[in-house]
Structure formats: structure tokens, C-alpha cells
Amino acid sequence: MPKSELMPIGVFAERSGLTSSALRFYADSGxxxxxxxxxxxxxxxxxxxxxxxxxxxxxLREIAMPLAGVEAVLAAEGEDAVRLLDEHVAGVVEDAAGTRGKAAAIRSALGGDVPGLDVAALKGPVFADAVEQVLTATARESAMPVLAGVRVEASQEAVALTATDRYRLSTRTLVPAEASVIAWAGTVDGDELRAAAAEIRRSPSVRLEAVAHGIWLRVTGREDHYCRLLTEEFPDHRRMFASLGEVTTRVTAPKNLLLRALEEHSGDHVALHLTHRGMTVGDRTALAAAVTGLSLRISFELTTLYPAVSTSIGPDVMLDLRGDDQPVTVRSADRGDLTTLVMPVRKVS
Known part of the structure; x- marks a missing residue:
């Protein structure tokens, strides 16, 4: 190949994202x-x-794949390469889970005999459901890592879980199996809660115990789980609810029919047209919904509205609307312990 068609190592390093020293190492390793x-x-x-x-x-090296694995992936083709990649990722996840468990044991030992604060006792499956429901409203943003967390607030009467990505807010209120003797609040790492939820779902009960930098989820008959607390200030969700305007349009619709209409809708945005005759999803799908108040056409990002509807509780979903540019409340038509706020977008044609 003519030299004019080749790149010196410095240029190739810039094109590939590898340093010159790394290129020399990979050349020597073959x-x-x-x-x-x-x-x-x-x-x-x-x-x-x-x-x-x-x-x-x-x-591949950035995801901690060893050289032998890298060589195998580069030598494989198509599905075989993908399979090797998936096997490596599964191993990393398994190792991470093992590391998390060992760290929890070390953390407990380092804490000595200082007991945590007994926050609340809840039914395991109910708590796991609540975690997964509100996690749909989290987001990963490097500028605001707290948006990946779940705010846990406990009182004698209730335990509330809240998450928000600033375009959507979801909160679920649970009645504890035993009344707490203290009031406690903290923002818990969402990924660690998600990992714990699968195990907690299979336990009849879970006890929340707060310690200095995290919260223990004490699970009956199973391994306990530790979740970190995030130190950043959580958005003022109470102020958001308090600032909501008067409801001008209310619609109640069968949840399964609304979900099906959203699933069949093409495009990234969906418009709801509400009149006294019912609700139209997009320009074609008419639902036999009960609509009261003002007629309204309002648009949403599908990725915002769909999770809010899918996680609602019960067969019927209720939407409280305040105009085409104000937050919309999505909740069960007969239960108020899970509430989601979603922001509309500008009208679409």
C-alpha cells in the first residue's frame, strides 16, 4: 500500500481513540x-x-474485557461475537452483585454495633411494586445525579416513594405494616433499589432501617440489601403539587384500551383530543371514555405518557388536565396511592 494512503501512529491514535503507547502494546500482543x-x-x-x-x-477494553476475550470477539463473526460479548457482560454483572454483597458485609463490620433507625415495616411484594412503578420517572443526568434516585419519606401513617426526571413525577404512598416511631427522609440510589426489588418481591415483608450513609432493607428469610443515600438535594416535589392549577378537563378511560391505542400509534408524539363524546388518540383511534369539562387537544411524548399509564393501578385510568401546556395528573380512577405528573409538549399536527 502506498505510504500516501497510510496514517502515522499519531494520526491513527487520534482516529481510533487509542493512545500511541496502547497501539504499540496491541501491536506487540498481535x-x-x-x-x-x-x-x-x-x-x-x-x-x-x-x-x-x-x-x-x-x-471492549473499556468494559473490562480481558485480552483473551477481546481476541476471541475480534476473531468471531456475527452472532458468535455478540454471544461472547453478552457472556462477558453477564459475568461483569454477576461479579458486581457479588462485590455489592461483600461490601455490605464489610460495611456492617465497620459500623460496629451501632444500630440503625427502624424506619418502617412493609409487605415485600407491595414495596417492590412501588419501587418499580416510581423508577419509571427517574433519569440519568451527570449534571443532576439525584434524578436517578428515589425519595423515601416515612411517617407514622405512611411511607411515600417519589421520583422525578423534571418532565414527569411519580409518587406512591404505602401504609406500613407497623407504625413507625420516627419520621425519616432520604434519597436512595435508584439502581441499587432496582437490584434489591427482585429479591424483596419474593419475601413476605421488608423492614427499612436507616444508617448514616444508606438504608438497609432487612428481608425476612433472605439476604439483606444495602442501598446508598444520594447527598444532592432532591427537587421540591411538594411545591410542584401545591402549584398545580385548577382541573379544567377530566377523562376516565379503560387502561388496557388506552395502552393498546398508544402502542399502535406511530410516531414519537401522540395527541389526545378530548370532547364530551369521548377521547381520540392520534387522529384515528376513538375510545369510549368519560370526559367532563372543557374540550381539549393536548400532545405528549410517547415515552412520557406511556409509562405513566402503564404503571397506574386498577382497570381504569384518570387524567386530570389543566390546559394544553400544564402538568397532567395520571392516576387510578378509584385509588389515589399512586400519582404521576406528566408534562405535555407543543401541539403536533
Missing amino acids: LLPPAEVDPVSGYRYYSAGQVVRATVLRQ
């Missing part, structure tokens, strides 16, 4: 030999066709 080596100077040159291989190599 994973990425240069296209040509100058016999006099020993300088290495690479071809444009090697950029893809170099990029995949870098990405």
Missing part, C-alpha cells in the same frame, strides 16, 4: 499489528481500514 513498519526507522503506519477494528478493541 491484536492490532500495523499495516506497515518502516524497516529503517521502525516507525509504524496504519490503514484507514483498521480504524473500525481499533475502535471495537478500545470499546
Whole structure:
């Protein structure tokens, strides 16, 4: 290949995202030999066709794949390469779970005999359902890591779980099996709660015990789980509820029919047209919904509205609307312990 079509190692490093020293290491290991080596100077040159291989190599190393695994993936094709990648990820996840368990034991030992605060006792399956319902309103933003957390607030009468991504807010209120003797609030890491929920679902009860930097989920007959507390300030969700305007339109519809209409709708946005005759989803799907108040056409991102409806409790869902540019309350038509606020978007044609 003519030298004019080759890249010196510095240029190739910039194109591939690998450092020059890493390229030398991978060349020596046989994973990425240069296209040509100058016999006099020993300088290495690479071809444009090697950029893809170099990029995949870098990405595999970024997910902690060992060299032998990288070599196997690069040598495989199609489904075999994907299978090897999936096996590596599954191993990483399993190792992470094991590390989390060992860290919990170490953390307990480091804490000595100082007891935590007994926050509340709840039914395991109910708590797990509540966690998964509100987690649909979380978001991962590097600028606001607290949006990936769930706010847990306990009083003698109730335990409330709340999450928000600023475009949607979901809160579920649970009645504790035993009244708490203290009031407590903290923002719990959402990923760790999600991991614990699968185990908690299979336990008849779970006890929440707060410690200095986290919360223990004491599970009857199973391994306890520890979840970190996030230190950033959680958004003022109470102020958001308090600032809601008067409801001008209310619609009650069968949950399964509304979900089906949203699933069959094409496009990223969906418009709801509400009149005294009922509700139309998009421009074609008419639902026999009960509508009171003002007629209204309002639009949503499908990824915002659908989770709010799908996690609602009961056969019928109720939407309280305040105009086409105000937050909409989504909840069960006969139960008020799960409430979600969703923001509409500008009208779509």
C-alpha cells in the first residue's frame, strides 16, 4: 500500500481513540499489528481500514474485557461475537452483585454495633411494586445525579416513594405494616433499589432501617440489601403539587384500551383530543371514555405518557388536565396511592 494512503501512529491514535503507547502494546500482543513498519526507522503506519477494528478493541477494553476475550470477539463473526460479548457482560454483572454483597458485609463490620433507625415495616411484594412503578420517572443526568434516585419519606401513617426526571413525577404512598416511631427522609440510589426489588418481591415483608450513609432493607428469610443515600438535594416535589392549577378537563378511560391505542400509534408524539363524546388518540383511534369539562387537544411524548399509564393501578385510568401546556395528573380512577405528573409538549399536527 502506498505510504500516501497510510496514517502515522499519531494520526491513527487520534482516529481510533487509542493512545500511541496502547497501539504499540496491541501491536506487540498481535491484536492490532500495523499495516506497515518502516524497516529503517521502525516507525509504524496504519490503514484507514483498521480504524473500525481499533475502535471495537478500545470499546471492549473499556468494559473490562480481558485480552483473551477481546481476541476471541475480534476473531468471531456475527452472532458468535455478540454471544461472547453478552457472556462477558453477564459475568461483569454477576461479579458486581457479588462485590455489592461483600461490601455490605464489610460495611456492617465497620459500623460496629451501632444500630440503625427502624424506619418502617412493609409487605415485600407491595414495596417492590412501588419501587418499580416510581423508577419509571427517574433519569440519568451527570449534571443532576439525584434524578436517578428515589425519595423515601416515612411517617407514622405512611411511607411515600417519589421520583422525578423534571418532565414527569411519580409518587406512591404505602401504609406500613407497623407504625413507625420516627419520621425519616432520604434519597436512595435508584439502581441499587432496582437490584434489591427482585429479591424483596419474593419475601413476605421488608423492614427499612436507616444508617448514616444508606438504608438497609432487612428481608425476612433472605439476604439483606444495602442501598446508598444520594447527598444532592432532591427537587421540591411538594411545591410542584401545591402549584398545580385548577382541573379544567377530566377523562376516565379503560387502561388496557388506552395502552393498546398508544402502542399502535406511530410516531414519537401522540395527541389526545378530548370532547364530551369521548377521547381520540392520534387522529384515528376513538375510545369510549368519560370526559367532563372543557374540550381539549393536548400532545405528549410517547415515552412520557406511556409509562405513566402503564404503571397506574386498577382497570381504569384518570387524567386530570389543566390546559394544553400544564402538568397532567395520571392516576387510578378509584385509588389515589399512586400519582404521576406528566408534562405535555407543543401541539403536533
